Amino acid sequence: MNTQVNGASESLASAAIAPPAIPVTRLIYWSLRRELWENRSIYIAPLAAAVVFLFGFIISVARSRYLHSLEAAHPHHGLTTPHEFAAGLIMGTAFIVGIFYSLDALYGERRDRSILLWKSLPVSDVITVLSKLTIPILVLPLLSFVITIATQFIMLLLSTVLLLGSGQDLAALWTQSSFFHVSLMLLYHLLLVHGLWYAPMYGWLLLVSAWAPRAPFIWAFLPPFVVVVVEKMAFNTTYFLDVLKYRVTGPEGPGSMTGNTPMDPLASLIPVKFFSVPGLWIGLAVAAAFLAVTVRLRRSRGPI
Amino acid sequence: MAVIEARNLRKTYGPTIALNSIDLRVEEGRILGLIGPNGAGKTTALNAILGLIAYQGELKVLGRDPWTERDRLMRDVSFIADVAVLPRWIRVSHLLDYVAGVHPRFDRGKAEAFLAKTTISLNSKVKHLSKGMVAQLHLALIMAIDARLLVLDEPTLGLDILYRKQFYDSLLNDYFDRTRTILVTTHQVEEVQNVLTDLMFIDRGRIVLTCTMEEFESRYVEVMVNPEKVDAARALKPIHEHQVFGRSILLFEGADRSQLAALGDLRTPSIADVFVALMSNQPGQAQGGSR
Numbered sequence: 001m002n003t004q005v006n007g008a009s010e011s012l013a014s015a016a017i018a019p020p021a022i023p024v025t026r027l028i029y030w031s032l033r034r035e036l037w038e039n040r041s042i043y044i045a046p047l048a049a050a051v052v053f054l055f056g057f058i059i060s061v062a063r064s065r066y067l068h069s070l071e072a073a074h075p076h077h078g079l080t081t082p083h084e085f086a087a088g089l090i091m092g093t094a095f096i097v098g099i100f101y102s103l104d105a106l107y108g109e110r111r112d113r114s115i116l117l118w119k120s121l122p123v124s125d126v127i128t129v130l131s132k133l134t135i136p137i138l139v140l141p142l143l144s145f146v147i148t149i150a151t152q153f154i155m156l157l158l159s160t161v162l163l164l165g166s167g168q169d170l171a172a173l174w175t176q177s178s179f180f181h182v183s184l185m186l187l188y189h190l191l192l193v194h195g196l197w198y199a200p201m202y203g204w205l206l207l208v209s210a211w212a213p214r215a216p217f218i219w220a221f222l223p224p225f226v227v228v229v230v231e232k233m234a235f236n237t238t239y240f241l242d243v244l245k246y247r248v249t250g251p252e253g254p255g256s257m258t259g260n261t262p263m264d265p266l267a268s269l270i271p272v273k274f275f276s277v278p279g280l281w282i283g284l285a286v287a288a289a290f291l292a293v294t295v296r297l298r299r300s301r302g303p304i
Numbered sequence: 305m306a307v308i309e310a311r312n313l314r315k316t317y318g319p320t321i322a323l324n325s326i327d328l329r330v331e332e333g334r335i336l337g338l339i340g341p342n343g344a345g346k347t348t349a350l351n352a353i354l355g356l357i358a359y360q361g362e363l364k365v366l367g368r369d370p371w372t373e374r375d376r377l378m379r380d381v382s383f384i385a386d387v388a389v390l391p392r393w394i395r396v397s398h399l400l401d402y403v404a405g406v407h408p409r410f411d412r413g414k415a416e417a418f419l420a421k422t423t424i425s426l427n428s429k430v431k432h433l434s435k436g437m438v439a440q441l442h443l444a445l446i447m448a449i450d451a452r453l454l455v456l457d458e459p460t461l462g463l464d465i466l467y468r469k470q471f472y473d474s475l476l477n478d479y480f481d482r483t484r485t486i487l488v489t490t491h492q493v494e495e496v497q498n499v500l501t502d503l504m505f506i507d508r509g510r511i512v513l514t515c516t517m518e519e520f521e522s523r524y525v526e527v528m529v530n531p532e533k534v535d536a537a538r539a540l541k542p543i544h545e546h547q548v549f550g551r552s553i554l555l556f557e558g559a560d561r562s563q564l565a566a567l568g569d570l571r572t573p574s575i576a577d578v579f580v581a582l583m584s585n586q587p588g589q590a591q592g593g594s595r
Contacts, residue, residue: 020408030405037398038391114391117442119356120383123406124375299374302356303389 031131094144098136102205141190203290210297312361324509340506392431415448544581
């Protein structure tokens with residue numbers, strides 16, 4: 001409020017006892033660990049998806065070895081499709097976890113009143129909100145990357161073991177999957193699309209989570225739905241729906257949602273192209289605005 | 305430097321005035337009890353001091369504006385704003401890890417030493433602890449933080465008498481050291497009477513009484529009046545009167561003690577009795593008291 005007075009008294013206070021400051025990185029580190037303690041689904045859900053997938057994969061490979069026909073007819077599909085499917089499944093699981101995490105992130109602490117404990121500690125609202133944002137835009141993509149790579153590697157090993165002695169070309173199995181190349185594209189997709197392109201979406205979910213007096217899920221999804229319906233009825237247009245669709249499907253088109261993206265031609269993934277899409281920058285600006293409001297809400301909201 | 309300094313502190317919720325322009329000054333080394341009925345504005349005042357709500361007027365806590373500098377302020381201020389705000393999902397050892405990670409003035413060894421005296425295991429989750437144990441755990445955290453101001457809002461609500469006694473004993477013996485300041489609100493007034501150094505009554509957003517405990521003891525006196533002298537005693541204008549076992553107990557403010565001594569036994573009134581007397585003498589209150 002009155003900066004001059006603040007400045008004077010600050011020097012007075014700090015002269016009396018200078019409280020050693022904790023570096024921001026350490027505050028964020030512990031805030032992230034706290035999130036992982038509270039929300040174990042962040043790593044359990046993608047891991048479970050991977051385990052379930054591998055289980056299905058073992059059965060399918062064993063059957064195809066037995067039947068033999070599929071492999072012989074479509075050797076390429078037999079190899080790449082399950083890998084894409086694994087990536088898509090793990091990514092999709094992480095995406096859903098991210099949505100539910102964001103909706104609960106600032107609502108749960110108000111519901112269980114623990115916000116009063118967190119606010120009694122020297123961690124600012126900015127750091128709290130940013131570390132909660134880090135989970136869906138960085139932690140979950142990186143986790144799903146690591147889990148996907150591990151899963152795909154296990155798939156290759158399993159295929160190798162199961163196909164041993166079946167007379168099929170094992171070298172082709174390893175070369176055709178182009179492991180390194182695919183991994184790189186997957187990481188690229190996860191960081192850019194899930195990290196940056198979806199940022200405004202997570203910003204919106206966190207904002208609702210910080211604001212909602214109850215039922216954040218409904219508050220997050222009902223207003224956009226109402227806008228779409230009203231626009232359709234009043235003007236018979238679908239601009240808002242198109243904006244939402246564009247945001248969800250991503251700049252690369254609908255393919256990114258089905259898990260095909262990592263297999264897309266490399267040309268469509270050149271960073272220059274991605275960073276020249278105005279939608280990215282508009283999205284980031286919107287995300288920043290949502291987050292600014294979220295920080296203000298976190299400051300003024302108390303337990304429900 | 306005053307630890308808390310408020311001038312014209314106001315807070316309204318719609319048409320409700322929670323704090324009506326109060327002035328407040330708390331010096332270092334005091335233990336101030338903020339006493340008032342439900343809805344008097346105690347929690348609102350504490351929330352403003354802790355930077356949990358916006359307010360109008362001037363407020364400085366340790367020289368800082370709590371609303372804009374909450375995170376900086378919390379390096380030097382601890383609070384238990386409510387019993388049982390520790391999240392149920394957290395493990396005791398994780399909670400210690402986290403506080404040690406983010407708080408520059410937290411001494412983990414102290415917290416563990418305190419917990420070692422309890423039955424709380426570091427591996428337990430908060431949801432598996434009883435209410436009393438959760439309060440002990442929170443107290444262990446607070447005691448291990450080298451803060452200059454401790455704010456307690458109903459810290460013992462819902463705890464049994466053993467825990468309540470232990471709570472204040474720990475605070476006084478192991479924590480309070482004259483350079484710290486404690487601000488406490490509670491409905492269990494009798495428990496804090498011997499703990500406080502300062503007293504403040506608050507009602508409907510206004511400060512009704514503020515004094516040190518020494519002033520309180522010299523200002524208010526209670527007389528258990530001998531039956532035949534009741535009329536004489538009433539003539540001295542007691543601020544309150546009540547009956548115990550058929551005998552009248554009259555409460556006087558600023559009266560001449562030698563004069564009263566002739567009427568019966570003198571004693572220091574409880575905070576609760578003075579509180580009831582002052583509140584029932586307020587205009588607009590239903591009970592008339594006795595004048």
